[in-house]
Amino acid sequence: MPDDYPVAINEEGIKIKTEKMAPEKLYHCVFEGKVYLFYKDDMELLHCYEVEDPDAASEIERNPADIENILKKRAGI
Template sequence: MEYYNIGKDNYLNIIKIIEIMTYPLISEKEGIKIKFEIMKSETLYHCIFQNKVMLVYKDHNEILNCYEIEEEEIVSKVRLSKNTDIEKILEEYIR
């Protein structure tokens, strides 16, 4: 087996591609693509589309629920945060 040095930039691009392939929401210029079949029930997913945080989850009856948050402060926090911090930001917003 041969090994190749792919470099840091290529590695980061590969990680982004893997995330896109496995995350059920993709925000594009034309709209949001939802991969319903890979969504886990009762799991909250998010993306940013047209300066709004879009929240999507599939409930236990497999019904898709969608919400949007337009508050600039929340959108900015989500945009600048790591995925692990976003859940905390959204929990604080709900309270």
């Protein structure tokens, strides 16, 4: 991930810099075999979701630029 990406992983776990997040934009990371999704809404509330499917995590890790299509495919949309 680029240095300016608002989600980072370090020895303490997942770190989120909400001040760097654009509203209504999806951000993600893969941590301990799970995909974590984050977005900040127009009210400045942070939303977080966990995807436990290891196949989805692996596919997203291989092709992060296609995350939205991967999630739609896995959800049957």
